[in-house]
Amino acid sequence: MVAEIAIAPVATNVSEAVNESFAHQGAMMAWDARLLLLAEGQVEIRVPMQAAVTQQHGFFHGGVIGALADSAGGYAANTLLMPERECLTAEYKINIVAPGIGDTLIARGKVFKAGKSLVVAGAEVYAVKDGVEKLCAIMQQTLFVIPRKPHTK
Amino acid sequence: MVAEIAIAPVATNVSEAVNESFAHQGAMMAWDARLLLLAEGQVEIRVPMQAAVTQQHGFFHGGVIGALADSAGGYAANTLLMPERECLTAEYKINIVAPGIGDTLIARGKVFKAGKSLVVAGAEVYAVKDGVEKLCAIMQQTLFVIPRKPHTK
Amino acid sequence: MVAEIAIAPVATNVSEAVNESFAHQGAMMAWDARLLLLAEGQVEIRVPMQAAVTQQHGFFHGGVIGALADSAGGYAANTLLMPERECLTAEYKINIVAPGIGDTLIARGKVFKAGKSLVVAGAEVYAVKDGVEKLCAIMQQTLFVIPRKPHTK
Amino acid sequence: MVAEIAIAPVATNVSEAVNESFAHQGAMMAWDARLLLLAEGQVEIRVPMQAAVTQQHGFFHGGVIGALADSAGGYAANTLLMPERECLTAEYKINIVAPGIGDTLIARGKVFKAGKSLVVAGAEVYAVKDGVEKLCAIMQQTLFVIPRKPHTK
Numbered sequence: 001m002v003a004e005i006a007i008a009p010v011a012t013n014v015s016e017a018v019n020e021s022f023a024h025q026g027a028m029m030a031w032d033a034r035l036l037l038l039a040e041g042q043v044e045i046r047v048p049m050q051a052a053v054t055q056q057h058g059f060f061h062g063g064v065i066g067a068l069a070d071s072a073g074g075y076a077a078n079t080l081l082m083p084e085r086e087c088l089t090a091e092y093k094i095n096i097v098a099p100g101i102g103d104t105l106i107a108r109g110k111v112f113k114a115g116k117s118l119v120v121a122g123a124e125v126y127a128v129k130d131g132v133e134k135l136c137a138i139m140q141q142t143l144f145v146i147p148r149k150p151h152t153k
Numbered sequence: 154m155v156a157e158i159a160i161a162p163v164a165t166n167v168s169e170a171v172n173e174s175f176a177h178q179g180a181m182m183a184w185d186a187r188l189l190l191l192a193e194g195q196v197e198i199r200v201p202m203q204a205a206v207t208q209q210h211g212f213f214h215g216g217v218i219g220a221l222a223d224s225a226g227g228y229a230a231n232t233l234l235m236p237e238r239e240c241l242t243a244e245y246k247i248n249i250v251a252p253g254i255g256d257t258l259i260a261r262g263k264v265f266k267a268g269k270s271l272v273v274a275g276a277e278v279y280a281v282k283d284g285v286e287k288l289c290a291i292m293q294q295t296l297f298v299i300p301r302k303p304h305t306k
Numbered sequence: 307m308v309a310e311i312a313i314a315p316v317a318t319n320v321s322e323a324v325n326e327s328f329a330h331q332g333a334m335m336a337w338d339a340r341l342l343l344l345a346e347g348q349v350e351i352r353v354p355m356q357a358a359v360t361q362q363h364g365f366f367h368g369g370v371i372g373a374l375a376d377s378a379g380g381y382a383a384n385t386l387l388m389p390e391r392e393c394l395t396a397e398y399k400i401n402i403v404a405p406g407i408g409d410t411l412i413a414r415g416k417v418f419k420a421g422k423s424l425v426v427a428g429a430e431v432y433a434v435k436d437g438v439e440k441l442c443a444i445m446q447q448t449l450f451v452i453p454r455k456p457h458t459k
Numbered sequence: 460m461v462a463e464i465a466i467a468p469v470a471t472n473v474s475e476a477v478n479e480s481f482a483h484q485g486a487m488m489a490w491d492a493r494l495l496l497l498a499e500g501q502v503e504i505r506v507p508m509q510a511a512v513t514q515q516h517g518f519f520h521g522g523v524i525g526a527l528a529d530s531a532g533g534y535a536a537n538t539l540l541m542p543e544r545e546c547l548t549a550e551y552k553i554n555i556v557a558p559g560i561g562d563t564l565i566a567r568g569k570v571f572k573a574g575k576s577l578v579v580a581g582a583e584v585y586a587v588k589d590g591v592e593k594l595c596a597i598m599q600q601t602l603f604v605i606p607r608k609p610h611t612k
């Protein structure tokens with residue numbers, strides 16, 4: 001999987017660092033997730049429907065919805081922190097407001113408040129069916145800022 | 154994957170329904186997750202380390218930790234609801250208290266309060282390294298009770 | 307305390323029911339809280355600085371900020387439910403993003419998704435100092451819909 | 460109001476600092492809240508029923524339940540941090556699992572994980588009616604550690 005090219009005004013060195021980090025997340029790669037840098041403090045992640053993301057009724061699994069929202073909020077924060085720093089998830093809370101029914105899951109992450117040590121971010125998750133987006137989850141999250149660590153090979 | 158046999162006093166028809174539901178969760182199967190029914194209102198889920206569950210530093214991904222905790226709380230509730238009813242996740246909140254470093258991730262779910270329409274559950278997630286369990290996350294969750302739906306084939 | 311008159315298109319019977327309910331909340335009355343119905347699914351609550359709302363540094367107490375946000379989300383939902391139904395808080399999660407420093411605390415509640423049994427709402431809380439509003443908290447909440455109960459005298 | 464004397468092994472200088480901080484929380488004093496230091500990392504706060512803590516049905520207000528839980532978790536953390544340091548609430552999440560019906564509200568706070576910068580704590584809140592405690596809320600919280608600041612006079 002090749003991460004999407006940024007279409008919004010995120011500096012090149014930031015974009016490279018963010019995409020490189022994302023490409024090293026085995027969990028996102030296993031789901032063929034694609035990252036789009038929307039703007040500083042905003043990203044979008046898309047995952048196609050497949051067996052590996054389903055719950056018992058064949059819908060997107062609530063845990064997958066949560067994982068995607070968590071990543072979207074975290075990478076939204078990373079667009080403001082990288083390349084020198086990055087963030088770890090301290091906690092997140094997600095409301096599933098509709099079943100994740102559709103062919104694609106889209107999580108849009110956004111930074112609400114960027115502090116020195118903590119970043120508060122959020123994400124909205126949409127399920128796309130027949131080209132129509134339907135809101136299926138709302139997430140709120142606290143991230144902890146750390147110096148950037150080398151990723152694994 | 155074959156779900157573990159229950160070792161605790163969960164009735165056979167409940168155990169069958171819970172294991173059948175779990176075995177139809179593509180997300181859990183993709184990670185080779187194993188469910189153990191500990192007791193009424195309590196379950197354990199284990200997932201081995203593998204590329205598909207990692208974040209950029211090679212640890213268990215926060216979203217995977219959340220997904221496992223969400224499933225553990227949900228199936229803990231299902232041991233009290235199935236076979237006639239089941240539950241959907243309304244929301245969950247998880248604190249990651251340590252990096253998920255190790256060879257196995259264990260989520261232990263437990264029901265705190267079982268109401269008629271809503272169940273409040275929780276889970277603790279441990280990362281096991283060299284045989285030593287270390288707490289890595291604490292989750293609190295609200296589940297919505299529904300009549301049991303047929304799962305997908 | 308007399309609740310403010312609604313300035314937005316909330317039906318009169320809804321407005322009367324909401325204001326009557328709010329006026330029976332001893333906790334809100336003790337803080338001289340004022341409710342403003344902004345629109346269907348949206349309310350604002352204001353509380354003036356006073357000893358009874360402070361923490362140890364003389365700022366608005368985090369618990370007060372949470373209580374106000376909880377009420378704002380709940381009454382935002384009530385504008386869609388009353389007069390026949392009302393809601394109880396199932397849970398809420400709040401991030402305090404800045405200290406509550408100022409002379410007035412404003413919580414603006416908004417419904418994100420109104421289901422038959424559950425309503426998901428949110429609130430933003432601002433502290434006003436020298437006429438300038440500063441975001442101090444973001445709240446996300448799940449409410450449970452019930453038939454309307456008579457309030458206490 | 461005089462804070463209760465600690466009955467558990469909390470060092471005297473810690474106990475003094477914690478009680479002094481609590482006594483400066485106008486919000487807790489206005490409700491005649493009493494703090495009991497149970498042990499290192501554990502406290503209890505009690506509030507008697509009164510008009511200033513009610514919602515529209517005359518029960519303990521959900522926001523008051525949240526405020527008490529928030530304080531209980533925070534002071535549980537402070538028993539490990541004071542006198543040199545203290546904590547601010549970064550965020551909390553609370554499930555109301557039963558109406559707050561009774562003559563006394565008791566919040567018991569406990570530290571789950573004390574890190575260098577962040578502390579994760581929780582609280583259980585009980586309503587006492589006719590001498591019987593009933594669980595009414597469960598709270599999970601993230602606190603941010605800071606050097607101790609002087610309180611207001």
